[in-house]
Amino acid sequence: MKQDYFSTNNIKYIDYKDIEILKKFLNPNGKIISHKRTGVTSRNQRKLATAIKNARFLGLLPFVAK
Amino acid sequence: MSDKDLDLEDNADSRIYEVGYLLVPTIEEGGIPAVYGNLKELVLSLSGQVISDEIPRMRELAYTLGKDVQNVRNKFDTAYFGWTKFEMEPEKVLELKKKLDLDSNFLRFLIIKTIKENTVAARRFIRRDTIHRKTPGVGGTDIGVPVEINKEEIDKEIEAMVAI
Numbered sequence: 284m285k286q287d288y289f290s291t292n293n294i295k296y297i298d299y300k301d302i303e304i305l306k307k308f309l310n311p312n313g314k315i316i317s318h319k320r321t322g323v324t325s326r327n328q329r330k331l332a333t334a335i336k337n338a339r340f341l342g343l344l345p346f347v348a349k
Numbered sequence: 350m351s352d353k354d355l356d357l358e359d360n361a362d363s364r365i366y367e368v369g370y371l372l373v374p375t376i377e378e379g380g381i382p383a384v385y386g387n388l389k390e391l392v393l394s395l396s397g398q399v400i401s402d403e404i405p406r407m408r409e410l411a412y413t414l415g416k417d418v419q420n421v422r423n424k425f426d427t428a429y430f431g432w433t434k435f436e437m438e439p440e441k442v443l444e445l446k447k448k449l450d451l452d453s454n455f456l457r458f459l460i461i462k463t464i465k466e467n468t469v470a471a472r473r474f475i476r477r478d479t480i481h482r483k484t485p486g487v488g489g490t491d492i493g494v495p496v497e498i499n500k501e502e503i504d505k506e507i508e509a510m511v512a513i
Contacts, residue, residue, distance in 0.1 A: 295466075296463070296464055296466070296468040298463075298468040298469055299369070299459075299461075300369065300432065300468075300469055301468075301469060337369075337459060337461060339411070340457070340459055341369050341370075341371060341430065341457060341459055342371060342410035342411050342412060342414055342428065342430075342457070343410075343411060343430070344411050345411040345412055346411075346412060347412075
């Protein structure tokens with residue numbers, strides 16, 4: 284993923300409910316993949332991190348995957 | 350310039366909030382519309398306007414959540430997840446939070462600032478995908494005979510696999 288996933292797919296608001304999209308940015312342990320590997324812009328990576336954390340709080344995504 | 354414009358947009362949307370919540374799974378299916386209706390009424394009573402929402406649905410949680418009810422720790426692996434997007438005065442949102450804190454039906458909830466437009470992008474993609482998948486499928490139904498032949502071939506292959 285060298286290009287920004289969100290700008291290529293025209294996603295302006297990264298929603299915590301879009302679990303299928305957010306899952307793309309988690310590694311098998313459930314950790315957030317660094318922006319170096321995702322290729323997402325800094326601005327979107329920050330929003331992405333917040334969205335993932337919100338989803339984790341509501342039990343939609345794991346903090347740690349077994 | 351573009352950043353400034355975005356800031357202005359943010360100000361215009363500054364009173365749009367969304368509450369995502371998990372309801373305790375001990376509520377029966379029939380009781381869900383009542384809880385969902387109560388939340389809507391609560392938003393309206395605090396002079397808010399509901400923009401969009403989703404009826405709570407049972408789903409598996411990614412990890413076990415705990416909640417103390419009458420000094421007893423309950424653990425839940427499933428919950429009803431729903432959300433409501435609404436417009437409200439910032440001061441009133443604090444009141445809403447206090448009221449939701451006291452509600453025993455809510456396992457957990459999260460109030461965030463959001464924008465008025467539909468933000469769930471996954472559905473749009475799913476639709477696009479299904480459209481793409483359907484179009485070749487529609488063409489495929491006209492040519493029904495080759496599909497049957499394929500099935501037979503597959504059956505033979507499976508039999509061969511089983512024999513091995």
